[in-house]
Amino acid sequence: MKTRAITGFFFVLVMLSSVLLGEITFVIFFSLLGLLSLDEFYRLVKTDEIRPLRAGGILLGLTAFIAFILHLILNKDLSLLLAVIPVSVILCIAELYRKERKPFHSVSYTFLGVLMVIAPFCFYIGAAFAGGEYNYHYSLGFLILLWSSDTGAYLAGMKFGKNKLFERHSPKKTWEGFLGGMFMSLLAAFILSTQFTGISQVSWAVMSLIIVVCGTFGDLFESMLKRSMEVKDSGSLLPGHGGLLDRFDGLLLSAPLVYVYLYCVFQYN
Incomplete structure (x- = not known):
């Protein structure tokens, strides 16, 4: 527990620093x-039969990051993302x-x-630029809402959890925890809306x-994914917490939709 607390404290501190120190630090750290x-x-997915092209995949990911970040910071055309096509073709041929x-x-x-x-x-980074320039309110707000949801779900689940949410994939999650996470996150959204007024209270x-x-x-x-690969944690980079994917699993499906929503808010208001 002590190791988990120390790791969590310093990791959160580094993340918050990267968000608050400006756009360059932010995009480099999260990339x-x-x-x-x-x-x-x-x-995680590597087995005797499945051996992804790690170096090639990372090169493809780096290409996507560079193109997307140049678009955000330097207002370059998104056609730069076309660079992922030749890299993808090379990966197919290499296989x-x-x-x-x-x-x-x-x-x-x-x-x-x-994918x-x-x-x-990329979409999480893009959310910070949804208004046309870097604004840490949205990247920081995203993290606070996500952490509030996780905290509320944990506390409510521990105290009141009885009805399983999705036992087949996560036996510990309950509907009570889910509702507790929603309450805590909405409360955090209300507080954020009083401090970060670039978007409305409803939008938060x-x-x-x-x-x-x-x-x-x-x-x-x-x-x-972890159950399919028969592992407990996605990795061991964060002592006491498992891997990075264990810490950012809540971002995987939410970040793209948050980006789309913020884009629509700024484009059509």
């Missing part, structure tokens, strides 16, 4: 987290020359990792609901 999470994914037992499975997991991990981190509430619902499904999705 690095995304690439480390992708590498963790490849290590032809590898003598794997199930080559199509291997290359499929290579691309799945980029499942890199895309959500909608963000909260997206994060609670999709964050829960993201957690279940990652649990399904």
Whole structure:
């Protein structure tokens, strides 16, 4: 428990510092987290029959990050993302020359990792630029709403949890915990709306609901992956906490939808 608390404290401190120190620190730190999470994914799914192209997949993820970040910071055209096409073609050709037992499975997991991990981190970074320039209110607010949801779900689940939410993939999750997480996250959204007034109170509430619902499904999705691979934790990078994917599973499905929502808020209001 002591190791878990120390690791959590310093990791949160580093994350908050990266958000508050400005756009360059923010995008570099979370891009690095995304690439480390992708590498963790490849290590997680690797078996005797499935061997993703780790180096190639990370190169593809880095290409996507660079193109997306240049678009956000320098207002470059999104056509830069076309660079992922030749890299993807090279990965497909490279797999032809590898003598794997199930080559199509291997290359499929290579691309799945980029879609499942890199895309959500790109959208999370993009949410901070949804208003046209970097604003830490949205990236910080996202994290606070996500942490509030996790904390509320844990406390309510421990105190009142009886009815299983999705026992097949996560036996400990309960409907009571889910509702507790929703209450805590909505409360955090209300407080955030009084301090960060760039978007309305309703918009913060909608963000909260997206994060609670999709964050829960993201957690279940990652649990399904770990159960499929018969492992307890996605990795061991964070002592006492498991891996990065264990810490950011709530971001996997919620970040893309939060980005889309914020984009619509700023484009059509």
